[in-house]
Amino acid sequence: xxxxxxxxxxxxxxxxxxxxxxxxxxxxxxxxxxxxxxxxxxxxxxxxxxxxxxxxxxxxxxxxxxxxxxxxxxxxxxxxxxxxxxxxxxxxxxxxxxxxxxxxxxxxxxxxxxxxxxxxxxxxxxxxxxxxxxxxxxxxxxxxxxxxxxxxxxxxxxxxxxxxxxxxxxxxxxxxxxxxxxxxxxxxxxxxxxxxxxxxxxxxxxxxxxxxxxxxxxxxxxxxxxxxxxxxxxxxxxxxxxxxxxxxxxxxxxxxxxxxxxxxxxxxxxxxxxxxxxxxxxxxxxxxxxxxxxxxxxxxxxxxxxxxxxxxxxxxxxxxxxxxxxxxxxxxxxxxxxxxxxxxxxxxxxxxxxxxxxxxxxxxxxxx
Numbered sequence: 001x002x003x004x005x006x007x008x009x010x011x012x013x014x015x016x017x018x019x020x021x022x023x024x025x026x027x028x029x030x031x032x033x034x035x036x037x038x039x040x041x042x043x044x045x046x047x048x049x050x051x052x053x054x055x056x057x058x059x060x061x062x063x064x065x066x067x068x069x070x071x072x073x074x075x076x077x078x079x080x081x082x083x084x085x086x087x088x089x090x091x092x093x094x095x096x097x098x099x100x101x102x103x104x105x106x107x108x109x110x111x112x113x114x115x116x117x118x119x120x121x122x123x124x125x126x127x128x129x130x131x132x133x134x135x136x137x138x139x140x141x142x143x144x145x146x147x148x149x150x151x152x153x154x155x156x157x158x159x160x161x162x163x164x165x166x167x168x169x170x171x172x173x174x175x176x177x178x179x180x181x182x183x184x185x186x187x188x189x190x191x192x193x194x195x196x197x198x199x200x201x202x203x204x205x206x207x208x209x210x211x212x213x214x215x216x217x218x219x220x221x222x223x224x225x226x227x228x229x230x231x232x233x234x235x236x237x238x239x240x241x242x243x244x245x246x247x248x249x250x251x252x253x254x255x256x257x258x259x260x261x262x263x264x265x266x267x268x269x270x271x272x273x274x275x276x277x278x279x280x281x282x283x284x285x286x287x288x289x290x291x292x293x294x295x296x297x298x299x300x301x302x303x304x305x306x307x308x309x310x311x312x313x314x315x316x317x318x319x320x321x322x323x324x325x326x327x328x329x330x331x332x333x334x335x336x337x338x339x340x341x342x343x344x345x346x347x348x349x350x351x352x353x354x355x356x357x358x359x360x361x362x363x364x365x366x367x368x
Contacts, residue, residue: 002163009159010359012152017352019128019149020156024348026125027206031329031342033118044100044112050083051104057260057275058253063106064089064099072097076276079260081269090274126213147214150207157196157203164197185361192354195347202330202344209328228320252277255303262305263296287334291322 013020038045054060061074068074068091078088078098086109091097100109123129130142166172175197178190212219223230256275263273263280272283280296295309311319326332330341 005159005162009156009163012156012159013352013355014359016149016152016156017356019145020153021349021352022124022128023146023150024203024345024351026121027210028342028345028349029121030118030125031338031345033115033121037112037115037118040115041112044109045086046084047086047102047104049104054087054103055106057256058251060087060101060103060106061089061253061256064101064108067099067108076274077256078272078274081271090276143214147211150211150214151218154204154207157200157207160193160196161200164193188354188357192351192358196351199344199347199351202341203348205327206330206341206345206348209324212324222324223320226316226320228317249300252300255298255300258303259296259298259305262303266296266305266308267294286331288326288332289319289322290326290329290331292319 057077061077064074071093073092074089075092076090078090080088086100087103089099089101091099091111097111099111101107102109120129125146127140127142127146130140133140164175166175176194178194179186208222212222220230259280260273260275263282264270267282267284270282270284271286274281278297278300280298281293282296283293285292289311292311294311296305297307297309298305323332330337333340
């Protein structure tokens, strides 16, 4: 049986190793995208100086509106708990677009956009930089290759764990250490075998959650396993996103600052708050489900809070996808788990390379 696992491990790894290495490396590069982007483009994300109280939101929105091209509209404003961070004015198109504004002076800081490096890393990670076909029924080959490789990566990881398993407690010590002073060959061997076992659980978590974006059948089955009906929850979201009738209020932003102050007084500490038409979403922690939020609904005409949806009271359907995302990117435990996920993903990127080295060494450079 061990021989079968070994052959399975080797012959799946040889054709798929390069794709797995690229997927792991590009995923690792994306983990600290937010911090790196804000460091590189600091002038957009931070104000020069904190000047007392921020200007009213309707004033800030009025400063941004004239800078937008025809067809682009303001959908909301995101406020950080850090007074030095500029306000993010969200725009309807393109997806996730935003203009940043100094909340103390009203100066429009600009629309930074995603750094090209991270655009490329994301494209590599999801579909090997392949272009999405215009025909929806056509095979998206880049996405398919990444998905199949990730699915088979699970088998590679599990067979690798079986092969690592020591036959005795005495052998466990040698199977748990990476030798640093016994030559390069031994180092690469230990990095592959021992390093791989240390990263096994994290790589499995990344792979099993990542597959929910690769295959519809897997997505449905995965969530169903946890009692979540994705079709029912998607229908509920679509229904709620349609909203009500168009607002006839001359200035729909007039009460936004009052609403934000009221929500702050009710909610207490928060990490991030996004106000949009008729509602305020409040994120209260950098740990756990990164998409967890309390939602306050308000009357746009009066600014009165009409209802509150606490995250703790929401159905499991609305929580599941946020948890899957948080586990996949390692953000559920704050900076500690993000560092662990980064190291595991980088180690995952080296495993195919060390595996190729060991296989070539054994296959073509056998000692006589």
